Amino acid sequence: MKRIAVVLLLSTLAITGVQAQKYITKNGHIRFFSSTPVEDIEAHNRQVNSALDQQSGEFVFRVLIKSFQFEKALMQEHFNENYMESDKFPNATFSGTVTNIKDVDFAKNGSYPVTVEGDLTIRGITKKISESGVLEVKDGKVSGKSTFNVLLADYGIKVPAAVANNIARSIQIDVDVLLSKLEK
Amino acid sequence: MLYKGSTNKQRAFSIVTIIDSPGFAYVKRGLCPGGHQTQHHFPMKRKIAIAAGIIATAGIAAALIIYFFVYNKPHTDYASAKADFQLDGSTLFEQFRTSPAETSEKYTGKVLDISGILTGVEQVDSLTIALFSFEDGLFGSEGIRFTMLPDYSGEIISTPPGSPVTIKGLCTGYNETDVILEHCSLLH
Structure with a gap:
């Protein structure tokens, strides 16, 4: 009986070891959306780097600020030069973990609600965040989606009085990544 | 009155x-x-x-x-913009990898004309991304990723990997795995 238990434990470890996989993408999509009665402003970045460790739940994102595309060239210019200072702070990053990664069965298609906690760094300022999202496993790929809000003031972003009515104080961030198993 | x-x-x-x-x-x-x-x-x-x-x-x-x-000023027409620098792809990647801060300061936000060997093309949703891969890192191959303008997607898709190409686009920086260029056009 003891022997069977040891064999079972070793097999489990071996399987877990084999499954200790990373899922990655370099084409993740992040959209941000500011809505006020005066105008709506949105921008998209489709060159988002992201990696998820299936076993530890470690989840990281890295975004180049200059890769955000706006409908209006002027908004893009102001975003880079005045608000994000993208020459000085070219990246925004998130580094955290999926706290309930054990609830996600990567071998089975399905949709799993998850909580992600970690450090979000924008303009060189790091804040702890905890947001909910969904990981969807489908045919060996993992799609991650989350919508949350960030306050401009938390990251030292000041809005000039002249456009105070045009830009929301709380910006909605939509994250949408389709992660593929990293073949090694 | x-x-x-x-x-x-x-x-x-x-x-x-x-x-x-x-x-x-x-x-x-x-x-x-x-x-x-x-x-x-x-x-x-x-x-x-x-x-x-x-x-x-x-x-x-x-x-x-x-x-x-x-x-409502229009976005820059990067296909007809004059390149600020003409570079070899592997040299640019190496510079970003070894001294990211200085290289980023020099090239980010600039129009670059980059020559190298096309290693592959990715199509994701509506995007076509041309690749120059130089090494295998922690997250797969690393190199330069060119997001092509829609007018040049067909041409780059039909270019066989291994072909020497020159691609022009706006450099938006280095994300610690790849150098990213947006609004790219295929010069030859």
Whole structure:
């Protein structure tokens, strides 16, 4: 009986070891959306780097600020030069973990609600965040989606009085990544 | 008085009265472009109306200029933009990898004309991304990723991997695995 238990434990470890996989993408999509009665402003970045460790739940994102595309060239210019200072702070990053990664069965298609906690760094300022999202496993790929809000003031972003009515104080961030198993 | 409802005769009378009235007469003396001296009489009200008209027209023109050329100014046409630097892909990648901060300061936000060997093309949703891969890192192959402009997608898709190509685009930086270029066009 003891022997069977040891064999079972070793097999489990071996399987877990084999499954200790990373899922990655370099084409993740992040959209941000500011809505006020005066105008709506949105921008998209489709060159988002992201990696998820299936076993530890470690989840990281890295975004180049200059890769955000706006409908209006002027908004893009102001975003880079005045608000994000993208020459000085070219990246925004998130580094955290999926706290309930054990609830996600990567071998089975399905949709799993998850909580992600970690450090979000924008303009060189790091804040702890905890947001909910969904990981969807489908045919060996993992799609991650989350919508949350960030306050401009938390990251030292000041809005000039002249456009105070045009830009929301709380910006909605939509994250949408389709992660593929990293073949090694 | 020039109120609504007054007859044409009344209007004519009032204009004449205003022009003739010494209090309202405005005399401007000066030289015409021809050099002869002129003398114009402008009633103050008309002068104010003309000035108001000019200011309003200038205001509307300024508003239109601001709306079309500043607020709604078009995005840069990167396909016809002149490259700030012409570089070899592997040299650029190596520079970003070894000294990211200085290289980023030099090339980020600039239009680069990059030559190298096309290693592959990715198609994700509506995006076509041309790749120059140089090494295998923690997250797969690393190198330069060029997001192609829609007009150049077909051409790059039909270019076989291994072909020497030159691609021009806007460098948006290095994300610790790849150098990213947006709005790219295939030069040859």
